[in-house]
Amino acid sequence: MKRVLHEPAYVLHRYDWSESSVIVEAFSRAHGRVALVAKGAKRPSSNFRPVLLPLQPLLLSWGGDAEIRTLKGADWAGGLVMPVGEPLLSGYYANELLMRLLAREDAHSRLFDAYAALVHVLASEYAEALVAAALRAFELLLLRETGHLPSLRAQTLTFAPLQPEAAYRLVPEGGLRAAHDDDSAWLVGAHWLVLADAMDDEAPLSTTLHAVAQLPGQARAHLRQQLRALLHYHCGGGTLRTRQMMMDLQSLA
Template sequence: MAAAHRVSHEPAYVLHRYDWSESSLILEVFTRHHGRIALVAKGAKRPSSNFRPVLLPLQPLEINYGGDAEIRTLKGAEWMGGHVMPTGDALLSGYYLNELLLRLLARDDAHEALFDAYGGVVQVLAGDHGGAQATTQAAALRAFELLLLRGVGLLPQLDVQTLTLEALEAGTRYALVAEAGLRAAADDEAALAGADWQRLQAALDDRAPFTATLRLVATLSNGSNSALRNQLRVLLNYHCGVSMLRTRQLMRDIQAL
């Protein structure tokens, strides 16, 4: 009989956790080399469990697990340090990232560059970059949204019109639209200038795409930032199959209070 598959010292983040029994949890985990996987953490809810203080969202972990079934068994988990959990709006933003990954990533499909970008945006949300301001956090979210869409094959090239493959004109406004890709914008549409889309494509192609895209988005005007946010929100909702993500609705409800 073949030995059960074992993985050791795997970088990971917990995306979500569910009760499995009175004492155990089912975890949705994003790993660097194996993508999104499901794990059972046996006994994790017991007061004496070593897992209790470790299996938290938005925390860098190193895990060991084994098994060949769809749901593997967690054998060990260690917090890798580096930052504390984000709080307030930053925490809700982190939950938003996790919801996107749960909805858009297939199981067992590795995305190493996207994993690294996720770690980068979590550090920004936790304030590891000199007490990151709200504008920097927003730029980090936009950068991750772009990298996620590209990583799962849902983002067209941003330096050409999608249907015609014609080069963009720097001063012309273009809209990013589900199913149609990047096209010339109507007067009342959220859109960016061709020069901005071209710069975004160059940043995504950089050797350090998350950092380059974050820095670029942070330099966009308020109007361009709003237009980019609105277009990406519509595109993400479309591909997630929802009118609004749960975390976005939660943010609205809290703001309404």
């Protein structure tokens, strides 16, 4: 039986398993996405019940060698309050992306650190002002770490280096290519190169967030449109549940 003790992790999703237990999908630093059964977690007296919350840093312990492991312990790592409003929905959106794009038991320590940094941003007092840039930064890093983002330093098919003033578009099936006259969304080569440099930094989330925030307003809108199309393609089509929820709330407002 394999045992893991006090592993840094976050809860991505949970669902009922029996009358008293739940299955937890967790994102851990050293083991990637893991499925854990938390026995008795629905009981009022369970120690798991107040701890297994999303967007909170946890230390999890589990055992077993089946596809779904048995959760043995869960402790709050402290330091964060639960985001509210738009930052909370943005956190659920990031969780859904991880659920869609990460295979189980596939470790991504650099992506885990980026996600942890995103959670800190969403829980901060500046979350409302930073949430859009933080999400674009996380989307870029998620796509790159899962192998879905081509190099942003050269055209994908020709390997020709980007020209700073030329326009380029990121397309799901063709990678980064020169923009056509009828393309509605693109960034100039200088912008793509700045984003590529930012993602190579030791603290990629904060550096990429800053790079996105420094883009002109139209370039930020174009980046969002291109990343949305790429994520839609690699998530298998269909609107994400959290995205649909955001649109519904905006229509009500």
